[in-house]
Amino acid sequence: MYNQVVMDHFKNPRNVGVIEDADGVGEVGNPLCGDMMTIYLKVDEDEKIADIKFQTFGCGSAIAVSSMLTELAKGKKIAEAREITNKDVAEALEGLPKNKLHCSNLGADALHMAIQNYEDKKAGVTREPEERQEKHEHGDGETCYCPYCDVELGEAAEFCEACQRDLTEEH
Amino acid sequence: MSFINLDRISFNPLLPEVKQVMIDAINGDLHNPSSQHKAGEQAAEKLADARQQVADLLNAGNAKEIVFTSGGTESVNHAIKGTALANREKGNHIVTTNIEHNAVIRSIKRLSNQGFKVTSLPVDAAGRVDPGAVEDAITDETILVSVMHSNNETGTIQPIEEIGAVTRRKKVLFHCDAVDSVGVVPVDVEKLNVDLLSFASNPFSGPTGVGGLYIRRGTRIFPLLDGGVQENNKRGGTENLVGIIGMAKAAELAMQHMDERIGQMQALKDYLAEQLPEYIDEYIVNTDSAHSLPNLLNISLKYIEGESVMLMLDEENLAVATKSACATGSLRASHVLLSLGLSHADAQGTLVVSWGSDHTRSDIDKFLASLAGVVKTLRSMSPLYQKA
Numbered sequence: 244m245y246n247q248v249v250m251d252h253f254k255n256p257r258n259v260g261v262i263e264d265a266d267g268v269g270e271v272g273n274p275l276c277g278d279m280m281t282i283y284l285k286v287d288e289d290e291k292i293a294d295i296k297f298q299t300f301g302c303g304s305a306i307a308v309s310s311m312l313t314e315l316a317k318g319k320k321i322a323e324a325r326e327i328t329n330k331d332v333a334e335a336l337e338g339l340p341k342n343k344l345h346c347s348n349l350g351a352d353a354l355h356m357a358i359q360n361y362e363d364k365k366a367g368v369t370r371e372p373e374e375r376q377e378k379h380e381h382g383d384g385e386t387c388y389c390p391y392c393d394v395e396l397g398e399a400a401e402f403c404e405a406c407q408r409d410l411t412e413e414h
Numbered sequence: 415m416s417f418i419n420l421d422r423i424s425f426n427p428l429l430p431e432v433k434q435v436m437i438d439a440i441n442g443d444l445h446n447p448s449s450q451h452k453a454g455e456q457a458a459e460k461l462a463d464a465r466q467q468v469a470d471l472l473n474a475g476n477a478k479e480i481v482f483t484s485g486g487t488e489s490v491n492h493a494i495k496g497t498a499l500a501n502r503e504k505g506n507h508i509v510t511t512n513i514e515h516n517a518v519i520r521s522i523k524r525l526s527n528q529g530f531k532v533t534s535l536p537v538d539a540a541g542r543v544d545p546g547a548v549e550d551a552i553t554d555e556t557i558l559v560s561v562m563h564s565n566n567e568t569g570t571i572q573p574i575e576e577i578g579a580v581t582r583r584k585k586v587l588f589h590c591d592a593v594d595s596v597g598v599v600p601v602d603v604e605k606l607n608v609d610l611l612s613f614a615s616n617p618f619s620g621p622t623g624v625g626g627l628y629i630r631r632g633t634r635i636f637p638l639l640d641g642g643v644q645e646n647n648k649r650g651g652t653e654n655l656v657g658i659i660g661m662a663k664a665a666e667l668a669m670q671h672m673d674e675r676i677g678q679m680q681a682l683k684d685y686l687a688e689q690l691p692e693y694i695d696e697y698i699v700n701t702d703s704a705h706s707l708p709n710l711l712n713i714s715l716k717y718i719e720g721e722s723v724m725l726m727l728d729e730e731n732l733a734v735a736t737k738s739a740c741a742t743g744s745l746r747a748s749h750v751l752l753s754l755g756l757s758h759a760d761a762q763g764t765l766v767v768s769w770g771s772d773h774t775r776s777d778i779d780k781f782l783a784s785l786a787g788v789v790k791t792l793r794s795m796s797p798l799y800q801k802a
Contacts, residue, residue, distance in 0.1 A: 245725075253725065259795045270797070278719070278740070278762075281797040298797035300759070302721040302740035306795065347740070 248337045249307040256306055258313035260296040267361025269353040278305050282313075282353040284361055290321045297353075304339050304347035311335050312350030325358055327351050418777050421733040423566065423594065423710055423768040426619045428660070429667060436621065436660040444655050448644060461653060464662035471665040472611065472628055473602040481627045481645045482658050486593035489612035489627040490517040492638035492649070493589040497558050497610065498525050500634040501587070505555035507531045509586075511543045511572075512753040514562050518591055519749075522560070531555070540702040541568050541754050545576040552584050563592035563601065563611075567737050567750045567766060569710035570702040571595070578607025587633065593617060593625070597668035598707060599676065609633050615657070619770075620664030624657035675771040680708035682769055686778050687711065693786040700754055700764070709770065712737070714756060715763040717799035718792040723765060726788040732781055735766040759798065 245253065262283035272279040278301035285294035295317050297309040312332050316324045329351040333339050339348060363370055419425070428436075439460070445453035447461045462477070469477040483489045498508065510522055512534050526532045533551045537543050548559060559581050564571045574590055581588035589610040592601050596611075597618025603611055610633065614625035629635060629648065641650020668675075687699065690713070700712040715723065720736030727734055737748040739762060751761040767781070793799040 250725075253722075254729065256795065279797050298795055300717065300762075300796045300798050301719050302738065303725045305719075305740075306722060343740075 244340065245303055245307070246337050248335075249304065249339065252307035252310040252336065253303045256297075256310040258296050258310065258317070259298070261298065262294060262296050265357075267357040267359075267364065269356030269358070269360055271349045271353045271356060278302070278347060278349070280305065280309055280349050280353045282309075282350075282357040284357045286321060286361055292316050292319055292321065292324055297350075302343070302347055304343040305349070307336055308332055308339070308348050308350040309353075312354055316354055321358055321361070324354060327354060415731045415780065417731045417733070418773075418780060419733045420767050420769055420773075420777070420781055421735045422770050423617075423766055424735055425622070426616050426770060428621060429619045429664060431667060432620055432660045432663045435663045436656050439656045439659045446652055447655060448642065448652065457655060460659060461655060464658045467662040468626060468665050471597060471601075471669055472613070473604055474628055475604065476631060478646050479603075479628055479631055481629060481648045482653055482661075483625050483627055483649065484654070485616075485623055485625040486515075486591070486612055486614035487517045488638065489614070489625050490515070490589075490591050490593075491521050492627050493610040493612055493629075493635075494518065494521040494558065494560060495525065496635040496638055497587050497589070497633070498530060500636045501557040505553075505557045507533070507553055507555040507557065509533045509535065509548060509551045509556055509559045511535045511537060511561055513537055513541065513543075513565055513568075513750045514560065515566055515591055515593070518560055518562065537753055539755055540705075541565060541570040541700070541750075542702065542705065543572055543577075545573050545580055548577050549580045549584070552580070552586055556584075556586050558587045558589060560589040560591065563590050563595040564599070564707050565750060566594050567748060567764075568700050568702070568712045568754070569594070569707035569768075571599070571705040571707065573705075574606045574608065581609075582607045594707065594710075597665060597672075598709060600672065603628050603630070610635070615661035615664055618664050618668040620661040621657045624654055624661045626661075671771075676708050678771040679769065679773075682773055682775070682778060683708055683711060685775055686767065686782075689778065689782055693782045694789050697763075698756070698760060700751065700756070710766065710768040712764060712766050714751070714760045715765065715789055716760060717763070717796045718789065719762045720764050722792055723763070723785075723788055726791065727781075727784055730784045732784055734781075735768070737764040737766060738762045 262285050265283040266286045267284040269282045281298045283296045284292055287293040295313045297313050299306050299309040315327055315335060329348045332350050333348055444457040447458040465477040465480050469480050474480060508522055508530055522532055535543050535547050535551060543561060561572055561577055563574055578588055587609045590608045591612045593612055593614045594617050595601050596613035609630045611628040616622045637648050639650045644650060644653060696716040698714040700714060719740060720738030721741040724734055724736045737751060739747045747758050747761040751764055
């Protein structure tokens with residue numbers, strides 16, 4: 244089901260845990276299935292991510308994504324870390340099952356929220372947590388796949404022509 | 415550690431006796447049972463013997479009431495679509511429940527897209543439908559009631575006999591999806607008052623890809639597969655004779671050993687339920703203790719997700735099934751678990767553990783020891799567990 248890189252990160256996840264006095268915390272969840280991911284950051288005086296930890300409630304893919312994301316972000320400057328995308332994480336994992344790309348690949352979103360939280364704290368801003376959208380949003384150049392049969396879907400497709408399934412709830 | 419298959423609801427290995435009769439059937443080069451010559455008649459005789467054996471398992475009055483199919487899914491599709499289309503002038507209303515297998519749900523959805531009206535009934539917290547609610551749902555337009563015998567996720571058994579009494583009195587056709595019950599627990603079509611009953615061979619250790627549909631004599635139904643006059647004109651296509659012979663042997667063994675197997679499997683179920691709290695805490699048992707299959711337990715482990723649990727147990731050579739949204743093709747939470755009132759998060763942590771009469775307490779012990787470790791590991795990384 245998963246490739247060896249994903250299985251390695253799933254079985255031996257890097258940077259699991261909580262940073263009690265974190266400089267930034269980001270939390271994302273997928274309301275359709277209930278997956279959740281929390282990222283904790285410690286930022287040093289050079290604006291570098293000195294430490295990063297995660298907690299995840301989710302499938303094998305979600306755990307591997309969290310682990311890989313923390314590896315990619317650790318030691319990076321905040322400005323660089325902000326450039327990490329969900330696609331980068333999936334590529335570093337040498338690919339995820341197509342139907343898992345949207346639901347479990349939330350790592351970069353959690354990281355960006357943690358960075359935002361860090362910067363808000365620094366600037367003394369308090370922000371209401373945003374409601375996550377039920378249906379996924381399309382990023383630039385991102386391809387969607389049917390969660391049932393993996394066939395590539397058009398933008399905002401409500402019906403899969405290949406397997407004849409109704410997708411209004413997912414897509 | 416050697417492989418322990420505690421996912422028997424997905425697959426049962428063939429019994430040695432079943433393998434042997436199938437190998438003999440292959441080596442015997444059995445002809446087409448529809449052919450008129452001697453070789454064909456020999457095959458037809460084998461087919462008739464198999465049909466009688468399967469009819470006996472269900473206590474069907476007449477072997478002609480058994481139609482062999484490619485398995486549970488075909489049987490269910492045939493029962494629902496075949497009766498709906500054949501009885502359309504009588505009415506267009508179908509009554510079912512919220513916890514049926516997708517074969518039932520999607521067959522009925524297909525009909526509702528074609529204009530049939532559907533009433534889908536809820537279940538109580540134990541996962542059972544109220545026969546009184548079935549009675550109330552039946553109108554003058556109702557042509558079919560479809561309720562499963564045991565649920566494939568929770569193992570909970572429905573009050574089929576009581577519902578059958580209602581449909582008999584109301585003169586409405588009653589289909590029962592008994593795929594996970596037939597050959598495992600007693601299923602008697604006369605006692606249950608069903609008109610149609612779907613079953614498959616693998617749940618009682620016969621080959622996959624073979625099943626059957628019981629159709630009470632006099633039931634108005636169209637074939638699902640139009641073609642030749644095979645199967646008493648109810649299913650076109652040359653029969654899968656090797657598979658059918660295997661299923662018949664498995665049926666014979668199921669009848670001979672049913673009480674003994676139930677005793678062994680129920681003892682393992684009681685043992686698992688009793689030992690679970692020694693190994694893990696904060697879990698929900700979704701299988702009704704009073705009315706359920708002896709070979710399955712459905713548990714939701716709080717704060718963790720089922721696919722992760724399944725993968726980690728797999729690393730330890732233990733196979734279980736999960737009903738987590740993440741592990742289903744649809745990535746949606748199980749409709750059965752949501753119908754029981756579980757939250758999305760609790761439904762995510764659901765395992766279906768199932769076994770056969772050949773399993774031992776030692777298998778259960780190994781499973782529990784591994785499960786305890788996996789639960790601890792995954793909870794240590796769960797943001798929900800920290801908050802709880």
